[in-house]
Amino acid sequence: MRKKFLVEIILAAAIAAFGLTGCKSHSAMNGSGNSSNGEGNVPPLEGGPNGGITSNGGRPVGMTGEPVKGQFGIVYFDFDSARIRPSEDAKLQAVAAYLKSNPGNLVVEGYCDERGTAEFNRALGERRALAAREELVKQGADGSRITTISYGSDRPADMGHDEAAWSKNRRCEFGIVNQ
Amino acid sequence: MFQRFKGQVLIALILTGFCVPCVNAQVDVQKGRHSFGVSGFGGDASIAGQVTDVLKNDIRLSGYFALSPVGSAEYVESGTVRGDRSGVVIECVVMQQATKKVVLSKTYQGSGQDLRRAVHKLTDDIVQAITSQPGIAQTKIAFVWSHGGAKELAVMDYDGYNVKQLTYDRSISVRPKWSPDGRKIVYTSYKNLFPDVLEVDLYTGQRLRLAAYPGLNTGAAFSPDGLSIALTLSKSGSPELYTMNAQGGDLRQLGHSRGGKSSPTWSPDGRDIAYVSDESGAPQIWMMGKEGGTPSRLTTAPSYNTEPDWSRPPANSDMKPMLALTSRVGGKFQLGVYDHSTGAVTPVVADGADNEDPSWAPDGRHLVFGKTQHWRTQLYLLDVVTGEQVQLPSIEGGASEPAWGP
Numbered sequence: 119m120r121k122k123f124l125v126e127i128i129l130a131a132a133i134a135a136f137g138l139t140g141c142k143s144h145s146a147m148n149g150s151g152n153s154s155n156g157e158g159n160v161p162p163l164e165g166g167p168n169g170g171i172t173s174n175g176g177r178p179v180g181m182t183g184e185p186v187k188g189q190f191g192i193v194y195f196d197f198d199s200a201r202i203r204p205s206e207d208a209k210l211q212a213v214a215a216y217l218k219s220n221p222g223n224l225v226v227e228g229y230c231d232e233r234g235t236a237e238f239n240r241a242l243g244e245r246r247a248l249a250a251r252e253e254l255v256k257q258g259a260d261g262s263r264i265t266t267i268s269y270g271s272d273r274p275a276d277m278g279h280d281e282a283a284w285s286k287n288r289r290c291e292f293g294i295v296n297q
Numbered sequence: 298m299f300q301r302f303k304g305q306v307l308i309a310l311i312l313t314g315f316c317v318p319c320v321n322a323q324v325d326v327q328k329g330r331h332s333f334g335v336s337g338f339g340g341d342a343s344i345a346g347q348v349t350d351v352l353k354n355d356i357r358l359s360g361y362f363a364l365s366p367v368g369s370a371e372y373v374e375s376g377t378v379r380g381d382r383s384g385v386v387i388e389c390v391v392m393q394q395a396t397k398k399v400v401l402s403k404t405y406q407g408s409g410q411d412l413r414r415a416v417h418k419l420t421d422d423i424v425q426a427i428t429s430q431p432g433i434a435q436t437k438i439a440f441v442w443s444h445g446g447a448k449e450l451a452v453m454d455y456d457g458y459n460v461k462q463l464t465y466d467r468s469i470s471v472r473p474k475w476s477p478d479g480r481k482i483v484y485t486s487y488k489n490l491f492p493d494v495l496e497v498d499l500y501t502g503q504r505l506r507l508a509a510y511p512g513l514n515t516g517a518a519f520s521p522d523g524l525s526i527a528l529t530l531s532k533s534g535s536p537e538l539y540t541m542n543a544q545g546g547d548l549r550q551l552g553h554s555r556g557g558k559s560s561p562t563w564s565p566d567g568r569d570i571a572y573v574s575d576e577s578g579a580p581q582i583w584m585m586g587k588e589g590g591t592p593s594r595l596t597t598a599p600s601y602n603t604e605p606d607w608s609r610p611p612a613n614s615d616m617k618p619m620l621a622l623t624s625r626v627g628g629k630f631q632l633g634v635y636d637h638s639t640g641a642v643t644p645v646v647a648d649g650a651d652n653e654d655p656s657w658a659p660d661g662r663h664l665v666f667g668k669t670q671h672w673r674t675q676l677y678l679l680d681v682v683t684g685e686q687v688q689l690p691s692i693e694g695g696a697s698e699p700a701w702g703p
Contacts, residue, residue, distance in 0.1 A: 176511050177491060184490065198579070200557075232672075235623050235630070235653050236698055237472055237516055238573055238580055238603040240485070240492070241529060241536040241559035244513040248535060266512050266531065267491055272448070272469055279672050 177265055178223040178295045185225040185293025190216070192275075193250055195288040197231070200245035202253050210250060213292050214257035217264070223295040224259075226250050228268040229275070231284035236270060243268035250290045330683070331427060333362035334370030334394075340377035344385055344412070348378050351413050354456055355420035355434045358687060360662060360680035361427070370394060372427060384408035387415055391423055400426045413458060430614055431660045437702040438656075438665050439463075439473040439482055440676060444694035450484055452499070455658070455665075455701070457676070457689035463497060464488075470495075472698055474518045476543075479703045483507065483517040483526060494528055494545075507545035516560055519543070520567045521609060525587070527551075527561035527570050538572055540587060551589040563587075565609040565618045571595065573603045582622055582635065595635055596642055601625035602633070604654050610661025619681070621645075621655040621664055632666055634681065645681055655679075656701045665689075665699040 191209035193202070202210070217224055228247030230239040247266035255261040276283035335353050338345040352374070356362050367373050376389035384407050391401040401423055407415030414435070421432030436455045441448050442462065450463040450470045464470045466488040473484040479499075486495045494508035494517045508514040512531035519526055523543060530539050533550065536557040541548045556576035563570055564584075571584045577594065580603045585592040596602040604623040610616035620635040624642055631647040632655050646652045651669040658664060662682055667674045674697045676689045689696075 177509075233628070234625075235603045237560045237654075240472075240513060240515050241531075241557045241573075244531050244536050245557045248512070248531065252534075265491075268513050268531075269469070269487075272471075 176262060178225075185227075185295050187291055187293040189294065190292040193290040194285065195246055195290075197284070197288065198234075198242070200242060200249045202249050207253075210253045211257060214254045214259045217254065217259040222263070224254075224264045225293040225295055226254075226264060226266045227291045227293065228266060229273065229287055229289050229291070230271045231287040232271045232274065232279070233284065234271060239270035240268050243270045246288075246290050250292075330361060330363045331372055332365040332370045334365055334367035334373045336367045336373060336375045338376045338378045338387070338389075340379045341385075344378045344380055347412065348385075348387060348416055351416040351456075352420060355417060356423070358456060358678065359420065359424050359432060359434070360683055360685070361424055361430065372400070374423075380409075385412050385415065387419065389419055391426070413454065417454070430662075431611055433658045433660050433663055436658060437479075438676070438699050439475065439702060440692075440696045440699040441471050441473070442692060442694065442696055443674075450482065450497075451692075451696075452482075452702075453689075455678075460692070463499075472515060472517070473700045475700055475702045476519050477521060477523040477703055482700070483519065485515040485517070494526075505545070508541070518561050518563060520563050520587070521565060522567055525567075527563065527572075527587075529559045529561070531557075538570065538585075540570075549589070551587075552585060552592060554592070558583075560604055562605045562607045562620075564607055571605045571607055571620060573605065582620070595620070595637075595640070596622070597640065599624045599626045599633075599642065602642065605635075606655050606657055606664070608657035608661040608664075609659065611659070614661060616661035618661065619657075621657060623653045623655065630669075632664075632679070645684070646679060646686065652677075654698050656699050658701045659703050663701075665701050667697045667699060 190213050193206040193209050226247040228243035230243050244266060247268055251264045251266055254264060274287045275289065276286040333356055335349060337349045353364060357364055371394060372391055373394050374389060374391050376387060378385060378387050387405040389403060390399060392399050403422060405415040405419050417434035420434040424430060424432035433455055437452050438455055439450060439452045442451045447467050448469045448471055450473050451460055452463055453460040469487040471485050473482045475482055481496050481498050483494060483496045485492050492513055492515055493506055494514045496505045496507050508528060510530050510532040513536055514530055516529035517526050525540050525542060527538060527540050529536050536559055537553060538551040538558045538561055539548055540551060554576045556574055558572055558574045560573040561570045568587060569584050570587055571582055573580050574583045579600050581594060582596040582602050582605050583592045583594050602622050602624050606621050608619045610618060622633055622635060624631045624633045629649060630651040630653045631644045632652045633642040633644045635642050653667050655664045655666045662680060664679050665676055666679060668677045674695045675691055676696045676699050678687045678689065
């Protein structure tokens, strides 16, 4: 009887760990009372693929720190658009090639220039990141290893207020996550 | 940190207090104002000045009154203040001058720090007594405070005072929205790198993570009954609308279409959700039932309409529910109100600055928004009946994405 319970517990843990129950993660962060902001411990994020070529990739499990960037070229976009311009194809090919030959996960960050309302820009930045991800998957990269982060118009690359700056801010950046 | 805030607020108070000229709202509601004379308060002179200042500012911001000399005013205030061990006691009488009728005679008590709160209560009572309309003087506004490359949440009184920082994550915390009971704020947080929907309980400080799916989690908005939250998730491969219960469970997707959806706002009866979709080629406001179903398109012009906010005036108020939004015209952002009967958007703030992110006060008459000039954003209040804009005391670094509390 005890052994059967043990097996069930291990099985349940395995299922949870592989995220087969889905990617729900709504855990409470209890205030520990040690600071005025009441911030408590954050439970580890659940990862795992969400299935399907169109669905978004799962979050990398056990990720520490920010993604390492700078290895890949930045992909740029037209104003108000999430379309991948043909001029940017080569950059995406390089990313796809890297993923096919190397382990690890990829984070695709999507950004907008400052002209646009804040929340809509979060969605537009995400559309750009998803468009880049879709292109990578089309080129044979494993979609379950690619996840997106939209910053909207936050974290601009160029703090200027003209088209020269804005064109540098409408972009996707790629980062490798060390597992 | 807070002391620096106070200094900034005091300096800003001296500099501000002017009304920016504005476009008159073409809203079909009576614009009349009562003249109101503030004669001040006798008693403790060291407190009376501050009490008078807060009252005058509240009376002015209510929109129902025009401050005028006591001798010629329709309504006149008089009273006394005294300090005691526990704080301050304010006695106030408001009289209709022509008839000598006393419309208000009340005593208010507040602790030393709560002096402003006692006066805010007094003002709401004055508004109620004279106009039978709900006042806003006791309400709060949450907003995004930009500084040092980070964005944190903060809450302040509706008049810009008593700013309190909510998050200290040194990350990006944005898009706050209140629960209908005023206890909680849901928002989008990047503190764990990914954009997640978090909820903070204002009384306990406790934080819950409500949505942390792959991709984007943002735009959380409570239903009027407080039991559901609409939000934007991209886990399906494109930003779509979902609802979930207030604990983050029972997740349901609302429809699927080309393009991206964002920025849900609930109808006052809680049955429909208006939102932004760019499936027609550019972002416009659409609407669908809270269970999903066939979407209907609301706006067609101007060519860019986003950030809808649906007002919820109380049943007994003069105001009717209205859908405010942000339009982009000629590269500049305007505030507009959508007219359900004509399908047109009426501009209410179009002055050459960038005016964005309207959030209605619970009276359905005032709203708060962000005005960007010279690439700096500060918060302004708008009275849609009079068309008057008032700048709130400046926030160092900038304030944006305001949310008016219940």
